[in-house]
Amino acid sequence: MQTTTHPVNKTPFEGFEKNQPYSDRIARMKYDLLSSSYEADIERARYYTQAYRETEGSLPAIRAAKGLEKTLRHMSIKIDDDELLVGAKTIKKVAGPIGIERSLSSLMSFVGIQFQGKDVDAIRFMDKVGGNSPEFLKGYLNLPDEMVHEFSNEILPYWEGKDLHSRMVDQWRKEGVLREGEPTKGPVGAGGMQGHVTVGLQKVLDLGFSGIAHQAKTQLDRLKNDAPLYDKRKDFLEAVQISANAVIEHARRYADLAETMARTSSGGRKKELCDIANRSRKVPELPAGNFMEALQSIWMTQITTVISYGEDSIFAPGRVDQLLYPYYQKDVEAGLLTKEQAIDIIEEYLVKLSTFIAFGANNITIGGMDKNGASAVNAMSYLFLEAHENIKGLRNGLAVRISENTPRSFLRKVVETHRRTAGVAFFNDTVIIRDLNQDGYPLQDARNYSIVGCVEPTGTGNNNGYTASNSIRLSAILEMALHEGRQFGADWQQMGSKTPLPDTFESIEDVKKAFVDQLQYNMALMVKRANIKDKLFADAFPTPLLSSTIEGCVESGLDLTSGGSKFNHGGVSARALATVANSLAAIQWAVFEEKLVTMAELVEHLKNNFKGAEALRQKIINFAPKYGNADPKVDDIAVWVAKVYSEEARKHACILGGVYRPLLVASGTHVYEGRDTGATPDGRLAKQPVSNGISPANGTEKNGMTSVFHSVCAVSAIPMPDGTGMNMNFNPAMIQSEEGLEKLTSMLEAYFEMGGRHIQFNPYSKETLKDAQQNPKNYPDLMVKVSGYSYRYIDLSKALQDDILTRTEFSA
Template identity: 30%
Template sequence: MLKFALECLDLTDDDLRSYPEVMELRDAYFRAVPEMCIERPSLITQYHRENRLLDQNTISILDKAKAYRFLLKKRKAIVKHYVAPDKYDPEFDQFEFSDRSPFAGSTTSKFKGVLLYPELFGLVMWPELHTVSKRHPNPFVISDDDANKLNFEVFPHWINNTVWEKARSIYYENQFHDPVTTDFPDQMKLFQNMVFFLVTKSICISHCIPSFEGILKFGLAEMVNKARKREAQETEEPNIQFHTASIEIMTGIIEYSKNLAAEASRLASVEKSSKERDRLKEISEIYNRVPESKPTTLREALTTIWICWVALNQESPNIGLSLGRLDQLLYPFYKADVDGKDDDYIINYNKKAVELLCFFWLKIGDHVPTMLDAGEKLFGGTGSNQAVTIGGVDKNENDAVNELTYIILKAASLLKLRDPNLAARYHPEKNPAEYIRKLSESNIVTGAIPAIYNDKSVIAALKAKGDKNHAWDYGIVGCVEPVCAGRTFGHNAAIIINLTSALELAMFQGKHRHTRSSQISPVISNPSSLKSFDEFWDIFKKQTSWLIDQATTLNDQLGRTHQNFYPTPILSTFFKGPSEYSKDVTRGGAEINFSGAAIIGFADVVDSLSAIKKWVFDLKTVSFSDLIKAINSDFKGWEPLQALLRNPSKTPKFGNDDDFADNIAVDLVKFLDQQFSSRTSYRGSNFRVGYWTMTFHAGIGSFIHSLPNGRGFGESFASGITPVSKVSSYLTKTLNSLSKLPAETLSSGAALNVKLLPETDISMMSRNLAATIDAFFGKNSKDKTAGLQIQFNVVTPDTLKAAKEEPAKWSDLLVRVSGYSAYFVDLHEPMQDEIIKRTEFVVSPGYSNV
């Protein structure tokens, strides 16, 4: 049957014109300007005020659950959208479209909405309320009335009650006195400088994969019964409260679903078209049935997940909240739908399943993250990074690729959307050759999706970290972070460290050129007085360790603030562990716990250390003081030195299969892994390290001074774990360097960006690309080292330059940034330039674009 599915799901055989209703909705999606939605902030504020929650010293999980039930119940039931602001109209006047989605409900009250969370990050939009509609790029539409409501009725109530402010007032300065004088800036000040690290708990706590197994198996009514039994068994008040809270949440979701069913029924009663009336009646029947009862069909299963997804999005900003292994979760429903049917039925069914998945995809992408103007310059163009995982192996490490794997791949290839972010697991020895060929073909056809993960390496990495029983069931979170789906609360994006700052503190005795004269960290030694690279390496490690201490301290303080003021009953309801332990995920209720850190500037630091080692300490042809003078002057007057430092044939570089630099890279990933593993977080678990940078490597790079690897002031850092651009023109050399990094040290994921020149013969390119991936992933190799992950941009530089010149013509040009996909024209200029400048590799031997 799988072979049959492959035959009728060829990625190149048809396009969206075969699905006209999907095509119309997709066109509307690209035409619509996002609108700021005040529904959630208004209702949440109303509940908190009426129940005086903001006057309390802590907010219990039950109070939060009641607030969310109030929100779910009171939300406007939107079965379909009719209008959206038109980005092609100078005043963003609304355009009309036909919404034929089988999925009712939306995360906001808008067709394409911006969810606001005043408890967390929403107040940063306060200064922009009058200007955000006019900003460029990426405006958000908001009416004067809505802006006034936020200004007068919502934001003032949170001015002393955001997670950041609560943490600040508890752990740092009290109001009405001068800040406490310390030897070094406190962790919040370091964060505010934005060159050292970012800690994301002030913004979100959603970076994980909820579990949908329970709801798909039992339905909410049965889950409520189970929660009532657990509630009755408990004797401790906090434990009882946990289950009562969970019941409140599930009841609220059922109420929301019933409201949608009633609205669909009302719309059907006044609908003149019989076809549309039938469609609305069907929606009403399904939403009356699920998620209260367990689903029995693929459509009901998707509806169940969608309604819960809407609820989850009401709790915490969607930054990397991910859906897990959809092809595995949904396969029993697909099987039930087609079992015993003939070939003609299945061909038709598969086509409808593709359409259903397309509509589901469009729903998942119905919101964009809150983004302030300055944020656009650092992480502009990002979506919500909701990953969906397909493929890989099953519990017995056998091939788990099924018909739905291909149906999802086909839907994603047809739509070419940035959200959801499709991640394909691939086991080079267990999954079929046709599968990797299809993944390659999809990358060529779409130019960017899916990212591909090596099951051998990822499973080994997770097992090495202790996830022995469920590593096989990993899914991807956000950009590239692997976790055991529904079991791991990893918050992989908790900390983002700019590693070049550690290098800076080592070179400048605890100071950073960006913060000028401020003494940031302890003075250890003057590098000019050192005799060996080992001594410098030791200083660098100490400064890195100090920086990690600061970031993890702030992460813990914000985490504790979440526990006391922002418990997460919705997420905890859809997770494995909390209901067994009667404990919220923010208090360690999940089966598996850790916190994650991502590293920015990895390759630039490796190459800088390599340059320092070779020229300053090994050959002693460049003095440390001259090197400092050169980078302080941005190499003006030192051009020959810069050329030497940039030259990969003279100065060893990571990514050029040169052991001199690659050994430094190996030492560095081992050191960072050891450092983070040895720290314990507020949830009693350790930290894991990942190498993905979103657009930070370009945004932060744009204001960072020159580095010893020859990188000039303001140039982008290399993305993720990708080597610096142009260090090698041979893809094999780059992949060899990456293969040397032990997978267990990259346990929170790594994004390797590879830009490929498109070839005219797609079939040949697919075969050669599949062979390249097999070699990188160590197919049939007993060698322990193999690549972890790879993702592609298959695009010519001319196309990218044309899109930069005329963005209106290229609004759906999809590119890989660092982990996630984005629309090229939405990215800020430094990020666009970074992608344009990436090394272009050729896959097929002898092929050239010249």
């Protein structure tokens, strides 16, 4: 165990700290973050392994709680010189806890390289020797020899065959939903972890964890007269009490450390450390009483739920402006807090959130409407905008809800903020509340939604999320529709249903029927796999701490993984909408209308990646209809694809309750999906990225921004309760003038009036992005929207950087 201070490096590096309005304290914290590299930390894996060894034979909820208790009791802690908010997932600056019980691969996945892939050599080496090999642990994750030895010889052997992922794959094979030799990530993906939850922070602020523990004890006492039900609920409710008390004890460790440090400190820092100690003895044990206590309680809750889960699992804080405004208002009126002090501590909170590694993990929601339909914009909404702009967003996503009652001055301020950072995403309350309400959320709950992950609307502190833990590759569905249920390059493997030979297709309707057959087959397969996974979570890997904050769980005596929350559902994500729609339109145009090629010939060209057919490919690229140009010939097809996907997902029941809710977003995975997809009929070559979210395919929008909006809004009319992602690039010159800001504000208003669900922009020129690619040291805090989430541009793989570069740059 280690308890120490951690002095920050105060030397700015090239391109950083130029004319920034925030304090020197925040500048140092930001620099320290951006100059830190990803590392591994095995402490959680160590203590969970010890606890699980000690609790063999105990029930799963108790084992999970004891694992958290031991970890929070013994993990290393520190208080940095500039910190006012205390608590961290690990003692290292940028490292995630390792959820060893969930997957033996979590050690290499937590660093984010599976998706961002900045270090190509590291990925190749990891693939060659294995992510858990000593060579990889030492060479790329900077683990010292003794930790490599401990992880390889003491931790890993215990979990062989016991972790959730291993048990899941084994069960898939036993139940015949995964054949020998079949990859676990083919046309369908069902192996993702759960997560994607808005933590019940309001409950923690109102009750404190002592109140939550008392609530669980009271509920357990009520059940004593019902022996069968008592036996079923006892372990979970006891686990809640253990977990809540573990968090309280953990906060007190910080109080003790702050008091120790205060003894050798002087001046202002001595007072700060005494205040930290006093706060940490109160929250999150007890209800928060002021603004600083509320933010400290929120932060400690967030990091301990992440530790309990074992990875940066997309646990969003939700509607922070609504959570914090009452405390801010009270303190300001009492003369205890100034606006400038509030902004400074919010900036620290945002910097700390950027230490979360998983993309989308830290989406913050502001604005929108209250439960009665009135505007919920308040002073705190503006303060978060200002703080976000001051630190240039970092990796935090700022989800701004826009309703018909949103003050135009607020929308204008959001646009001004977006001029300096790409972290803002815009969400249409009217469309999202409609979808949630139709999906079973009462109107007041629907109005209180938060954004989690990349673009996914969820209930706030009252549902299980799981919005992106399963997926369907629409590009693979199309490929199999054209190849009798097989993918090009994998003739030996029947991955889908046996649909007819393509040379028997006599019309586009035959092609669409084959597409639907493949979609139905693979969606059913995904659901079977996902339900097996979710049952394993419920049976063996519950989450009592997170569950304790979620409405319905303590009341029902059921863990979140067992369907205890107020609202339950499953989730499935997809991408390549434009790729599929353009491909179907190309088949209609080239095969059945212009008769430039037969169906059989076209499929052969696809198998051969258009080798020898470049003239045909260019005709398709230049003359076949393309989604994003307000052309009903292809827009109607895009709407049809979205409709059959949405309906097919929502007809399947989730084992936890509710149905599978559809999502259309890429999260950057459209680049990697493209690598596994052959050439497509729209002229896209094999291995090139497929389209992302509901955005048009890169470079195909020829008729301007308004035409793009017409196409996208047509798709947005289809229910997608888990959300859609719409990405655009525009030239920054558009918003440098007051006139430009006014035009963009009006454009957003028009887009939402047309029925758009979501939109986000990268306000950087191609020249800037190219220069950042070539001279990364000059752009240490250039943040971009990848596909629903924000990320530092220079940390992205070249493939993702290139994908952003090839997006159409709109200038008007």
